[in-house]
Amino acid sequence: MYSNPAGLADGRHRQHLNASCFGFSTSTNALSLETPFTFMQLARNKVPSQYKNASGGIAWSSSWFKQDNSTSKKYFNANLEWRGPSLMTRIGKKNAVGFSMRTKFNFSINNIDQKLIDFVVSSIDSGSNEVRSINNNSFTLNSHAYQEIAGSFARVLMNKESAYLKVGVTGKYLMGIASANITNRGINAEFSAGDDTIFINNSDVEVSHSNVDYLDKFSNNGIGSFLLPNFRNINGSGLGFDVGAIFEWRPRLTDPITSNNRYLFKAGMSLLDIGSISIKQNLTKYSASNLNRVVFTGDSAFASAFVQGTDSGLAYLKRYAQNNLNYKKGSSTYLVNLPMTLSVQLDYNVFKWFYVGANWNQSLVSKKAVAFRRPSSVSLIPRFETRGLEFAMPVLVYDDYQQFGLGFFTRIGPVYLGSDNLIKSLSGNSINGIDFYFGVSTGISAKRSKKKKKK
Numbered sequence: 001m002y003s004n005p006a007g008l009a010d011g012r013h014r015q016h017l018n019a020s021c022f023g024f025s026t027s028t029n030a031l032s033l034e035t036p037f038t039f040m041q042l043a044r045n046k047v048p049s050q051y052k053n054a055s056g057g058i059a060w061s062s063s064w065f066k067q068d069n070s071t072s073k074k075y076f077n078a079n080l081e082w083r084g085p086s087l088m089t090r091i092g093k094k095n096a097v098g099f100s101m102r103t104k105f106n107f108s109i110n111n112i113d114q115k116l117i118d119f120v121v122s123s124i125d126s127g128s129n130e131v132r133s134i135n136n137n138s139f140t141l142n143s144h145a146y147q148e149i150a151g152s153f154a155r156v157l158m159n160k161e162s163a164y165l166k167v168g169v170t171g172k173y174l175m176g177i178a179s180a181n182i183t184n185r186g187i188n189a190e191f192s193a194g195d196d197t198i199f200i201n202n203s204d205v206e207v208s209h210s211n212v213d214y215l216d217k218f219s220n221n222g223i224g225s226f227l228l229p230n231f232r233n234i235n236g237s238g239l240g241f242d243v244g245a246i247f248e249w250r251p252r253l254t255d256p257i258t259s260n261n262r263y264l265f266k267a268g269m270s271l272l273d274i275g276s277i278s279i280k281q282n283l284t285k286y287s288a289s290n291l292n293r294v295v296f297t298g299d300s301a302f303a304s305a306f307v308q309g310t311d312s313g314l315a316y317l318k319r320y321a322q323n324n325l326n327y328k329k330g331s332s333t334y335l336v337n338l339p340m341t342l343s344v345q346l347d348y349n350v351f352k353w354f355y356v357g358a359n360w361n362q363s364l365v366s367k368k369a370v371a372f373r374r375p376s377s378v379s380l381i382p383r384f385e386t387r388g389l390e391f392a393m394p395v396l397v398y399d400d401y402q403q404f405g406l407g408f409f410t411r412i413g414p415v416y417l418g419s420d421n422l423i424k425s426l427s428g429n430s431i432n433g434i435d436f437y438f439g440v441s442t443g444i445s446a447k448r449s450k451k452k453k454k455k
Contacts, residue, residue, distance in 0.1 A: 001086065001098050001170065003272070004246060004343065005098075005168030005242050006245050006270070007268070008088055009094065010156055014444045017085065017441065018087075018441040019441065020439055022083075023435075023437030024079070024081075024437070025421075025435040026078045026079075026433055027077050027375075027398075027421070030067065030074035030076060030117050031065050031117070034431075035064050068432075069114065073110075073112065075110045076107075077107070078107040079105070081102065081104050083102045083439070085101065086099065094156040094159075098170075101149055103145070103146075109140070110139065110142075110373075111367055112137075113137040115135070135189075140368050141180070141182040143178075144179045146174055148240070150173070154166060164248040164249075167245045169243050173237070176210070176279055178209075180208070180209035181209070181334075181336075181370045183206040185205070187204075198296040200293065207318075208370065210279050210281065210284075211311050236279035236280055241275060244271070250262055250263050265348050267346050269342075271340070271341075276371075277335070284318060286328060287328045288328075301316070339365055340364040342364060353385055356380070357382075360377075363375060375399045376398075376401060377396055377401070379420075380394070381393075390409070390411035390416070391410050392408070393408050403421070405420055407420040413442075417438035
């Protein structure tokens with residue numbers, strides 16, 4: 001239903017329930033973390049004592065961060081998604097409906113200039129009094145969270161002897177939990193680490209955000225703070241939809257070698273996440289710029305504002321812009337676009353329980369847009385599938401075709417888990433991304449009519 005709503009029609013189940021599904025991923029092409037211990041040692045709390053501080057935590061060192069200078073424009077993405085509960089039920093032989101809930105959080109920075117990365121990394125050591133400068137840089141930062149309640153409908157349009165076509169649509173009601181966007185067109189500045197002073201020579205920045213106390217809730221309460229938002233504090237709403245179609249080739253002569261899925265070859269195409277959320281409640285929107293030098297000091301008042309919470313810290317920055325920069329108040333609403341994506345799915349039943357699939361997901365959202373964005377990817381997926389057991393090893397080129405990943409997926413009965421970049425997540429001591437997901441789903445099988453034997 002999430003990759004192509006047409007898939008609901010003519011499924012192998014009369015009813016199907018996804019009790020819950022959770023996923024988390026991060027990736028970047030700017031830095032890699034190369035630690036003197038492995039990720040598995042960290043996960044098992046087996047990090048050697050020489051790499052710990054007095055309180056028993058990890059004594060992080062800036063020398064562990066290695067820059068990737070192979071590309072001039074950098075990005076950082078973090079995504080969290082919770083699906084469930086969702087339910088599908090068949091209506092007759094040709095129709096099916098589904099109902100679902102989903103919560104999504106995305107944090108991304110795109111088009112980061114290499115000069116800005118160099119500036120930040122060289123400034124990590126705050127004990128140095130050296131003055132560092134940065135100029136002609138730009139980036140777009142998006143941080144959004146929303147929940148959707150959706151209904152889907154799918155129908156079989158064609159059912160001939162070997163050709164089978166089904167279509168589907170999903171309509172969504174969207175609730176904006178929180179949203180923030182910073183569009184930096186260029187800052188020319190100097191930084192003195194010894195006294196935490198920034199000299200801003202010129203700037204051109206746009207800022208938009210609702211109340212973002214969800215960041216504080218996340219730091220204090222963990223992942224659970226995202227799953228069930230407070231409906232009294234929704235900051236915006238909107239509508240969205242998915243559409244899709246699936247064609248299956250079912251030649252009778254291949255019946256002995258194909259599985260219960262009944263197709264020899266399947267091809268699907270869908271357009272996902274069309275729509276936007278209009279942020280109206282608790283909205284702050286302004287632009288700030290300057291041509292003459294101004295001074296910003298990270299003093300006790302600045303620190304105290306952020307100690308009180310993210311909203312308080314952002315309010316402090318707004319007051320600074322009003323008092324020191326060319327401040328212009330923005331409109332009373334703004335739109336956050338959904339991660340509109342063109343998706344193509346292919347699957348070939350090689351023999352009985354063995355399949356080879358392929359997925360292509362092309363983002364239709366600009367990296368500079370105020371939006372959720374799903375980076376483009378393409379994957380090849382060999383898969384072993386039976387009723388009670390399933391295993392796959394997807395090979396992916398992802399993050400807008402810039403990264404390579406080898407993942408895994410396994411399902412035992414109703415429980416499944418997987419990762420799309422297992423190599424980067426778990427191997428050795430070099431990490432530039434983490435990806436994992438798990439969930440629970442179960443269904444009630446549909447009765448199949450027996451095929452008539454040819455005379």
